[in-house]
Amino acid sequence: xxxxxxxxxxxxxxxxxxxxxxxxxxxxxxxxxxxxxxxxxxxxxxxxxxxxxxxxxxxxxxxxxxxxxxxxxxxxxxxxxxxxxxxxxxxxxxxxxxxxxxxxxxxxxxxxxxxxxxxxxxxxxxxxxxxxxxxxxxxxxxxxxxxxxxxxxxxxxxxxxxxxxxxxxxxxxxxxxxxxxxxxxxxxxxxxxxxxxxxxxxxxxxxxxxxxxxxxxxxxxxxxxxxxxxxxxxxxxxxxxxxxxxxxxxxxxxxxxxxxxxxxxxxxxxxxxxxxxxxxxxxxxxxxxxxxxxxxxxxxxxxxxxxxxxxxxxxxxxxxxxxxxxxxxxxxxxxxxxxxxxxxxxxxxxxxxxxxxxxxxxxxxxxxxxxxxxx
Amino acid sequence: xxxxxxxxxxxxxxxxxxxxxxxxxxxxxxxxxxxxxxxxxxxxxxxxxx
Ligand SMILES: [Zn+2]
Numbered sequence: 001x002x003x004x005x006x007x008x009x010x011x012x013x014x015x016x017x018x019x020x021x022x023x024x025x026x027x028x029x030x031x032x033x034x035x036x037x038x039x040x041x042x043x044x045x046x047x048x049x050x051x052x053x054x055x056x057x058x059x060x061x062x063x064x065x066x067x068x069x070x071x072x073x074x075x076x077x078x079x080x081x082x083x084x085x086x087x088x089x090x091x092x093x094x095x096x097x098x099x100x101x102x103x104x105x106x107x108x109x110x111x112x113x114x115x116x117x118x119x120x121x122x123x124x125x126x127x128x129x130x131x132x133x134x135x136x137x138x139x140x141x142x143x144x145x146x147x148x149x150x151x152x153x154x155x156x157x158x159x160x161x162x163x164x165x166x167x168x169x170x171x172x173x174x175x176x177x178x179x180x181x182x183x184x185x186x187x188x189x190x191x192x193x194x195x196x197x198x199x200x201x202x203x204x205x206x207x208x209x210x211x212x213x214x215x216x217x218x219x220x221x222x223x224x225x226x227x228x229x230x231x232x233x234x235x236x237x238x239x240x241x242x243x244x245x246x247x248x249x250x251x252x253x254x255x256x257x258x259x260x261x262x263x264x265x266x267x268x269x270x271x272x273x274x275x276x277x278x279x280x281x282x283x284x285x286x287x288x289x290x291x292x293x294x295x296x297x298x299x300x301x302x303x304x305x306x307x308x309x310x311x312x313x314x315x316x317x318x319x320x321x322x323x324x325x326x327x328x329x330x331x332x333x334x335x336x337x338x339x340x341x342x343x344x345x346x347x348x349x350x351x352x353x354x355x356x357x358x359x360x361x362x363x364x365x366x367x368x369x370x371x372x373x374x375x
Numbered sequence: 376x377x378x379x380x381x382x383x384x385x386x387x388x389x390x391x392x393x394x395x396x397x398x399x400x401x402x403x404x405x406x407x408x409x410x411x412x413x414x415x416x417x418x419x420x421x422x423x424x425x
Contacts, residue, residue: 004399004400004401004402004404004407005399007404007407008398008399008401008407011398011407011408011410011411012395012398012411012414014411015411015414015415015418018415019415019418019419022415022419022425023419023422023424023425026419026424026425027424119425152423152424152425155380156379
């Protein structure tokens, strides 16, 4: 055998090792996250129960029902529309694991775009997982995913994504769950997930539906509530109540021409009151420094402190960062305010619950303290 | 969709095979190394892992 052939064989073995090592990491990211049904969870369903075409697909995500058995309204909370916005999933998880519902019911979909949790965004150097120590000393792990559907589930991207309203978006938005509403049963994979979620809202007659997000600190709509026009009165009162709690929010009306988003299409294509909320996440920002698990959990970043000093951000930013407790706390407190004000405005569709930590409790006790132990 | 994926994977299989064959013919070790860096992502794509 010639020398160069020996080298080739050696290099092939080397390649095989790298392929196996990298492949195992990618495949590990496909494994489901542990979410433990809490005291009020009466049952779970799958997205395919509402849209059977999704049966057997990776995106067939779990839906948790927290039912009191007492007549009242229905609130739906959606996490994980964008799996690189961790406060969204983590807020939904705390609701599932802690809420005690005494009137009406809450439906929680913690991982709306489950496919997006199965991979990371290329070239973003995101951590694959985030960890929390629970009160009992155990560790709970959640995936940090990508903004969009995994291309192994939906590809190729077109050069230009023309949404269902004929508007042109950049090609990669074809995998963005928050551009594909109201969904299309015959559309692409992501549009089909949108359709499934729309069906949950319609079939369960959700009165109030909340989509949780995060955004980079340089994005204008942040620490914000975006409301469909039918939900704007409710959102306005909630924003005032949040101000009383020292939590500042800006309020935006869903722009009528910005199609395909939850706060627009949920309201237009069902009777629900549609709300979207944002917190500040440095780990998805464009001017961040080192991207690791600590950045996701603390939001501490020198570059953002500097940007704030230069007046370039839409949220205050200092060396204390924006920890995950603050971001989850904002989502959970704002959710509570929205639900309580819905109860005041429409008592016949009231939803009453307790047991979920608010902003101040989370800041004091830490996120992991409110997770159930993984035994 | 299924047809596109199948075609795509066949194309990758074809090119991966070509690159491997070329690596055995190549005399320059640096060019052989370059082939390895092509083979790794191609195989991951072939199996639709990434
Ligand atoms: Zn988002």
